[in-house]
Amino acid sequence: MNINARGLHFKDLNAQVRAAAARDIVIDNCLGQRYIGSGLAGKNLVINGLPGNALGAYLDGSQIKVYGNTQEATGDTMNEGEIVIFGDAGDATGYAMRGGRIFVQGNSGYRTGIHMKEYQDKIPVVVIGGRVGSFLGEYQAGGVIVVLGIGQSGQLPVGYFTGTGMHGGKIFLRTDFEPEGLPPQVICREATAEDKQQILGYVQDFCAYFGGEPQQLLAPKFYVLLPNTKNPYKQLYVNN
Amino acid sequence: MSVDFFYPEYEIVRDQNRCISCRVCERQCANCVHAFDEASGKMYADDSKCVNCHRCVSLCPTRALKIVKSGNTFKTNSNWTNDYMKEIYRQANSGGVLLSSMGNPADFPVYWDKILINASQVTNPSIDPLREPMETRTFLGKKPAKIERDCDGNIITKMEPNLELALPVLFGGMSYGAISYNAHASLAQAAKSCGTFYNTGEGGLHKDFYQYGTNTIVQVASGRFGVYKDYLNAGAAIEIKIGQGAKPGIGGHLPGLKIVGDISQTRMIPQGTDAISPAPHHDIYSIEDLHQLVYSLKEATDYQKPIIVKIAAVHNVAAIASGVARSGADIIAIDGFRGGTGAAPTRIRDNVGIPIELALASVDQRLRDEGIRGNISVICGGSIRNSTDVVKAIALGADAVYIATAALLAMGCHLCRSCHTGNCNWGIATQKPELVKRLNPEIATQRLINLLNAWEHEITEIMGGMGINSIEALRGNRLMLRGIGLTEKELEILGIKHAGE
Numbered sequence: 132m133n134i135n136a137r138g139l140h141f142k143d144l145n146a147q148v149r150a151a152a153a154r155d156i157v158i159d160n161c162l163g164q165r166y167i168g169s170g171l172a173g174k175n176l177v178i179n180g181l182p183g184n185a186l187g188a189y190l191d192g193s194q195i196k197v198y199g200n201t202q203e204a205t206g207d208t209m210n211e212g213e214i215v216i217f218g219d220a221g222d223a224t225g226y227a228m229r230g231g232r233i234f235v236q237g238n239s240g241y242r243t244g245i246h247m248k249e250y251q252d253k254i255p256v257v258v259i260g261g262r263v264g265s266f267l268g269e270y271q272a273g274g275v276i277v278v279l280g281i282g283q284s285g286q287l288p289v290g291y292f293t294g295t296g297m298h299g300g301k302i303f304l305r306t307d308f309e310p311e312g313l314p315p316q317v318i319c320r321e322a323t324a325e326d327k328q329q330i331l332g333y334v335q336d337f338c339a340y341f342g343g344e345p346q347q348l349l350a351p352k353f354y355v356l357l358p359n360t361k362n363p364y365k366q367l368y369v370n371n
Numbered sequence: 372m373s374v375d376f377f378y379p380e381y382e383i384v385r386d387q388n389r390c391i392s393c394r395v396c397e398r399q400c401a402n403c404v405h406a407f408d409e410a411s412g413k414m415y416a417d418d419s420k421c422v423n424c425h426r427c428v429s430l431c432p433t434r435a436l437k438i439v440k441s442g443n444t445f446k447t448n449s450n451w452t453n454d455y456m457k458e459i460y461r462q463a464n465s466g467g468v469l470l471s472s473m474g475n476p477a478d479f480p481v482y483w484d485k486i487l488i489n490a491s492q493v494t495n496p497s498i499d500p501l502r503e504p505m506e507t508r509t510f511l512g513k514k515p516a517k518i519e520r521d522c523d524g525n526i527i528t529k530m531e532p533n534l535e536l537a538l539p540v541l542f543g544g545m546s547y548g549a550i551s552y553n554a555h556a557s558l559a560q561a562a563k564s565c566g567t568f569y570n571t572g573e574g575g576l577h578k579d580f581y582q583y584g585t586n587t588i589v590q591v592a593s594g595r596f597g598v599y600k601d602y603l604n605a606g607a608a609i610e611i612k613i614g615q616g617a618k619p620g621i622g623g624h625l626p627g628l629k630i631v632g633d634i635s636q637t638r639m640i641p642q643g644t645d646a647i648s649p650a651p652h653h654d655i656y657s658i659e660d661l662h663q664l665v666y667s668l669k670e671a672t673d674y675q676k677p678i679i680v681k682i683a684a685v686h687n688v689a690a691i692a693s694g695v696a697r698s699g700a701d702i703i704a705i706d707g708f709r710g711g712t713g714a715a716p717t718r719i720r721d722n723v724g725i726p727i728e729l730a731l732a733s734v735d736q737r738l739r740d741e742g743i744r745g746n747i748s749v750i751c752g753g754s755i756r757n758s759t760d761v762v763k764a765i766a767l768g769a770d771a772v773y774i775a776t777a778a779l780l781a782m783g784c785h786l787c788r789s790c791h792t793g794n795c796n797w798g799i800a801t802q803k804p805e806l807v808k809r810l811n812p813e814i815a816t817q818r819l820i821n822l823l824n825a826w827e828h829e830i831t832e833i834m835g836g837m838g839i840n841s842i843e844a845l846r847g848n849r850l851m852l853r854g855i856g857l858t859e860k861e862l863e864i865l866g867i868k869h870a871g872e
């Protein structure tokens with residue numbers, strides 16, 4: 132089923148998506164409509180154009196493919212499903228997501244993957260093809276973030292303050308340079324073959340969507356960031 | 372080091388003539404204060420561990436126990452009080468941030484106690500609530516500016532979702548984790564039976580309590596714990612928690628040690644991991660961003676649920692409330708600086724934020740001045756202690772009030788302010804099974820119901836006395852209030868006259 136979003140208010144567009152009996156829905160001429168696929172379960176959405184903020188918030192098991200860029204808070208508090216972006220993503224991509232996967236062909240903005248968590252069999256995954264802004268994985272509590280830095284010639288593909296408050300999960304950075312100024316609660320080390328094996332499946336899926344050769348992408352140096360269990364994030368309190 | 376020795380704050384006085392060494396106190400005190408000495412056949416107490424929770428006093432069958440404030444003090448000093456001195460010693464010893472619980476106990480003015488209520492005499496006769504109907508029913512949510520009907524008289528104006536309350540009192544947010552399973556069960560059942568709502572706090576919703584969904588407000592806080600589609604749809608309304616009165620601007624940190632069993636499932640995080648709620652929602656840096664969270668929640672729940680935004684009462688609360696009223700939120704909840712908490716840094720709890728009375732009056736006035744009062748309902752909390760506080764709050768402009776500490780007291784809390792230790796002897800602020808089971812949900816539910824019933828009687832009686840027969844007519848009716856012993860400025864902010872005027 133096709134929906135022409137030209138001139139449609141987000142409420143009308145989203146009501147049409149919710150009401151649609153069809154499992155496969157194509158939204159054409161999307162231009163800034165927010166909250167598309169909020170809490171959506173069991174559908175396949177293809178979006179041609181530029182969806183607005185909070186695309187796929189609370190997504191509960193649908194696939195959303197975007198042929199264009201996305202704006203802020205894509206996949207906010209997402210629980211299950213997949214968002215594939217053939218373009219760049221805005222700020223706070225994957226904020227507090229608990230499950231599902233987000234693949235971004237290009238770059239992602241500030242606060243990507245902030246406060247991602249994991250629970251039981253749910254391990255959220257964010258794979259960014261290019262680079263990301265500052266505050267990547269802040270307060271990360273679980274899940275896996277991979278920044279491939281494609282086209283960055285090995286330069287560090289992140290901004291400042293990566294992993295501040297991180298207390299779970301893993302961040303993989305494809306780069307020749309170890310990020311500096313990490314907080315003491317975070318360990319950074321070069322990724323081993325075993326580490327790379329863990330993300331092989333994600334990189335394969337990334338390549339299946341956007342092209343590229345998984346083994347070739349995984350060949351260069353990666354750094355992996357983990358919470359330092361010996362130095363947990365805590366503030367010393369005294370009972371008063 | 373001896374400099375850290377504090378003489379016990381409380382002394383346990385045991386009347387040896389009454390004590391029968393039944394050892395009830397020993398079993399009841401989770402702080403291990405009481406012990407039985409086999410040799411002498413007598414009970415002894417280590418006063419230094421006592422938090423003055425009155426559990427042993429209440430359960431002693433012969434009334435042999437009382438707790439008194441210890442007479443031992445440092446040299447009296449109005450500037451360097453005993454508490455300030457001890458806090459210095461504690462911090463010098465540990466380097467730690469002082470941690471406390473429950474609401475701000477400091478000696479700030481309580482404006483509720485400086486406001487008096489009107490009654491009718493002669494000209495506008497009072498109403499007898501026994502004889503005439505009194506309406507305490509309250510609707511929370513957006514109100515349409517005007518009602519349109521079709522030619523058959525049916526309303527055609529699209530009504531926004533509203534919460535219907537049998538009386539203008541709701542139970543405020545307290546998470547499963549901060550309080551026990553039995554405490555949650557009691558709040559949920561009492562809310563259902565009284566036709567009002569309880570609030571999950573930020574810890575998610577236990578699967579056993581989905582059945583109370585129509586009387587549940589589910590909270591979405593910065594940590595987004597337990598937030599997913601079924602949870603959002605389970606409640607009757609969704610509350611976005613921006614801040615709380617006891618610790619405005621501060622996040623939360625439930626240590627991994629406390630994330631066990633059901634708590635881990637309800638929060639949807641693995642056992643043993645820390646639950647960190649960042650100070651802000653990192654997707655909300657502006658009113659526009661708040662608008663976005665409000666609407667993403669509305670979209671996720673198909674516009675069926677009112678959205679509440681809870682903020683702490685801070686200095687520029689009126690301007691913030693104006694922004695919230697324009698964010699698309701249906702209800703704003705304002706939490707005063709005396710609001711309770713399971714744990715907060717002492718310095719923040721006792722020094723940050725403003726009294727709810729002033730915050731409420733200025734918010735209501737601001738929303739009226741801007742012509743947007745109908746866009747949003749106002750709930751106030753922190754701390755509402757009795758039915759006259761409720762009446763005064765409504766006359767100052769609230770649509771309804773949140774009670775939390777009062778509800779805990781009804782269940783048995785004795786305000787020992789030790790919730791952060793996890794050793795609540797009354798089975799409320801604890802997760803230890805042997806303590807949790809002390810709170811009987813049936814009894815606690817009945818006590819909550821009793822409290823609300825009693826308040827409802829008092830509220831209708833007071834309203835009747837004023838010649839007012841509905842909450843609707845009381846709301847924002849500041850002429851029904853007079854201040855006593857207040858300055859011009861305070862009266863101006865409260866928007867009330869002085870007694871005698």
Ligand code: SF4
Pocket residue numbers: 383399400401402403404405420421422423424425426427428438796
């Ligand atoms: S802590 Fe409570 S139960 Fe224990 S001795 Fe003190 S008052 Fe009694």
Ligand code: SF4
Pocket residue numbers: 424473779783784785786787788789790791794795796797798799800
């Ligand atoms: S809930 Fe329990 S620990 Fe907290 S103040 Fe009340 S009695 Fe004390």
